[in-house]
Structure formats: structure tokens, C-alpha cells
Amino acid sequence: MAGTVAWLEDAPGAVRPSAPEGDEHPMRKVTKQVAFDGGWDEERRRKVAELFDSMAAEWTASHNSAERRASISDALDRGAVRGGRVVELGSGSGMGTEQLAARFDDVVALDLSLQMLLHAPPASGARVQGDSSTLPLRSDSADTLMLVNMLLFPAEINRVLSTDGQLVWVNTGAELTPIHLMPEEVVRALPGEWTAVAGRAGAGLWCVASRVS
Numbered sequence: 567m568a569g570t571v572a573w574l575e576d577a578p579g580a581v582r583p584s585a586p587e588g589d590e591h592p593m594r595k596v597t598k599q600v601a602f603d604g605g606w607d608e609e610r611r612r613k614v615a616e617l618f619d620s621m622a623a624e625w626t627a628s629h630n631s632a633e634r635r636a637s638i639s640d641a642l643d644r645g646a647v648r649g650g651r652v653v654e655l656g657s658g659s660g661m662g663t664e665q666l667a668a669r670f671d672d673v674v675a676l677d678l679s680l681q682m683l684l685h686a687p688p689a690s691g692a693r694v695q696g697d698s699s700t701l702p703l704r705s706d707s708a709d710t711l712m713l714v715n716m717l718l719f720p721a722e723i724n725r726v727l728s729t730d731g732q733l734v735w736v737n738t739g740a741e742l743t744p745i746h747l748m749p750e751e752v753v754r755a756l757p758g759e760w761t762a763v764a765g766r767a768g769a770g771l772w773c774v775a776s777r778v779s
């Protein structure tokens with residue numbers, strides 16, 4: 567609804583995309599619809615789960631690079647993420663969960679795709695198959711929610727995140743990420759008033775958002 571974003575300087579070695587944004591990617595439109603128009607239904611849920619189930623093996627083999635991990639670690643470091651009860655939504659095959667589990671004790675990874683969850687390394691936190699549009703979590707039960715290249719469901723994030731909780735949003739391919747929103751769009755999509763710090767590292771961009779108290 568409303569919000570401010572303070573951009574930090576790019577981390578050393580951050581790469582900004584030279585190509586135009588990937589607006590033609592079909593997930594681009596879905597991402598905007600889900601964030602702003604509630605564009606999620608049973609048919610879309612089924613298709614997205616099938617898509618990522620079918621991609622799980624290839625995704626696990628090819629997507630865990632240092633360039634992609636850099637934007638996650640920078641978000642956690644320069645975004646001053648406190649941890650607490652941490653839930654990663656759309657955790658996929660665990661690239662982000664590994665970093666969370668290395669820093670915080672109480673980490674749950676949630677994903678729609680069973681195959682993605684099955685490909686995650688064994689040490690990276692508890693895993694739950696679930697839909698982020700209807701989270702199997704109590705209201706006010708998470709101190710940190712992290713989404714890496716994942717659809718934003720604003721109402722559920724607002725419900726589940728504690729009053730002083732932090733939302734970590736990462737696009738590991740910055741503007742070229744198919745599931746992409748700029749930090750300004752993230753804070754605009756969330757109900758109420760939010761403030762965020764944002765940055766770029768590796769090939770990606772991130773923000774850490776919290777409610778204005």
C-alpha cells in the first residue's frame with residue numbers, strides 16, 4: 567500500500583544486468599498478478615507445482631552457484647536479518663535454506679513442489695509441502711520470512727509475520743529473474759506501511775522489509 571526503500575551501495579563485484587528485463591517470460595505476469603490482483607487459483611497452483619516438480623533435478627544441478635548465493639548472503643548480512651523463528655517460502659531445492667540453517671537454529675523450508683523439497687540437502691532445516699497462498703502456520707508465528715525467486719502472497723505474509731518481523735526478498739538474477747519484483751513493488755504490494763533496505767550483490771538484488779511501527 568505504502569512504503570519507502572533505502573538502497574545501499576552495490577556490494578563489491580555486483581553485476582547489473584546489461585540485457586533488457588525479461589518481461590516476456592510467462593512467470594513475470596503471474597508474479598505481478600499474484601502480488602497485486604490475487605491471481606492464484608487451483609488451476610494455477612496445479613500447473614506451478616507440476617512445472618517445478620518436472621524441473622527439480624535440473625534446477626538442483628544448475629542453480630546453486632556462488633553468483634546466485636551472493637545476493638542471499640548479502641541480504642542476510644547487510645539487511646541485518648535477526649532470525650528467530652525463520653520460514654523460507656518457495657524454498658525449492660534448498661539453496662537459501664542452507665544459508666539460513668547455517669546462521670539460525672529454527673528454520674522451516676516450505677514449498678509447493680514435493681520434488682523440489684526432496685532434492686534439498688538433508689541438513690537444511692525442517693521441510694513442509696504447502697501452498698504459500700494458504701500457509702499452514704499460525705498468525706504472528708514467524709519472525710523472519712525469506713522468499714528467493716518466489717511468488718509474493720502479501721496477505722499471508724502480513725498474517726504470519728510477527729509485528730516486528732522481517733521479510734527477506736531476493737531475486738538472484740536481479741531484473742532478469744522470471745519471478746521478479748523490484749523492492750519498491752514489494753513494499754507497495756504489502757498491506758499497511760512498510761520500510762525496506764535494499765541492495766545488489768552477485769547477479770542479484772534483495773530487500774529486507776519490516777512494518778513501520
Ligand SMILES: C[S@@+](CC[C@H](N)C(=O)[O-])C[C@H]1O[C@@H](n2cnc3c(N)ncnc32)[C@H](O)[C@@H]1O
Binds near residue numbers: 629717
Ligand atoms: C523459481 S523457484 C525458486 C526456488 C529457490 N527459492 C531458488 O531460488 O533456488 C520457485 C519455487 O517456488 C515454489 N512455489 C511456487 N509457488 C508456490 C506456492 N504457492 N507456495 C509454495 N511454494 C511455491 C516452486 O515450487 C519453486 O520451488
